[in-house]
Amino acid sequence: MIQGSMVALVTPMNADNSLDWASLHKLVDWHLEQGTHAIVAVGTTGESATLSVEEHLAVVKKVVDQVNGRIPVIAGTGANSTSEAVELTQAAKDAGVDACLLVTPYYNKPTQEGLFLHHQHIARAVAIPQILYNVPGRTGVDMKTETALRIAKVQNIIGIKEATGDLARAKDLIEQAPKGFAIISGDDATAVELILLGGKGDISVTANVVPRDIATMCELALAGKAQEARAINQRLLALHDAMFVESNPIPVKWAVEQLGLIQSGIRLPLTRLSEQYQPQVSAALKAAK
Secondary structure, eight states: OOOEEEEEOOOOBOTTSOBOHHHHHHHHHHHHHHTOOEEEESSTTTTGGGSOHHHHHHHHHHHHHHHTTSSOEEEEOOOSSHHHHHHHHHHHHHHTOSEEEEEOOOSSOOOHHHHHHHHHHHHHHSOSOEEEEEOHHHHSOOOOHHHHHHHHTSTTEEEEEEOSOOHHHHHHHHHHSOTTOEEEEOOGGGHHHHHHTTOOEEEESGGGTOHHHHHHHHHHHHTTOHHHHHHHHHHHHHHHHHTTSSSTTHHHHHHHHHTTSSOSOOOTTSOOOOGGGHHHHHHHHHHTO
16 A cells, blocks of 8 residues: 655756756655655646646656655646546556556536546546545645545545645545545645544655655554654644745745755746745744754
C-alpha cells in the first residue's frame, strides 16, 4: 500500500523557465535520503498546468528512472478532458509509475454523475492504480462524499486525496470506504488528525522543505503515537501556513530555492514570491529549524 509522506514535488526550472534536470536529480536524491515515502511528480505543486505534455511525461520518466523502485512514484495525470486524462494516464503507466493521481476536472464544472463517469472511464481504460483528488478551491467543483464512495467501488481506484481540510468529511470517508480504499490528506495542517482517524498519509507541499519531519510525523501518526506526531505538526504550523501566503507553488518554490536546491524559475502566470511575503516564509523556515 502507498502510504506515509508523499511529497508533491516541485518542478525545478532555470532562470529562463526551461526545465532544470540537474536540480530535479538533486531533489529526488534528497527525498530518498530524507525518508520520503513516495513522490508525486507533476501535480499541482509541480506546475502541471504550464508544462507541455512532452515536458510533463519527461519529468515523470526522469523521476521513475532515478527512484528505480526504491519508493513509489505517483504521476499527476488529471485533466478537464476525459480523453486527455486517459492519454496522460496511459503514458504515465508506460513510463513505469506505480499509481496516478487524477484531479477532478477543473473549470468546466461537471455534475456528480459526470465525475463518476469520468473516473470510471479512465479506470476502465488504463489498468493502473488511480487516486482521486478533490480540491474544490482550485477546480470549482466539489466531489461529494457519496460520489467518492461510489467511485471507490470501481476497479483500479485505490484512494482519494482529500484536500478540503474538512476532518468531519474525512472521518465519514474513512468509516464508509470499502476495504483497501485509502483516504489521504491533501492539507498539511490537518494531515496528522486525518491519519489518526484512520487515513493513510499526506500528499504534502511542506515535505518539499522539511521532508524528514513530515515523514517522521506520518510514521508516528500511522503508528497511533498521537502526542509525538502532534508535537512535530505544532512546530510546523507556521510553515504550513507560509506555504500558502500566495498561490501554491509560489511560496514553496521560493522556500526550496532558499535551501539552495533549485533555481528561481517559475512559469507565468505564476510569479516569484512577492517581497512582502518573503520575511514571513523566511521566519517560518527558521521556526521549523
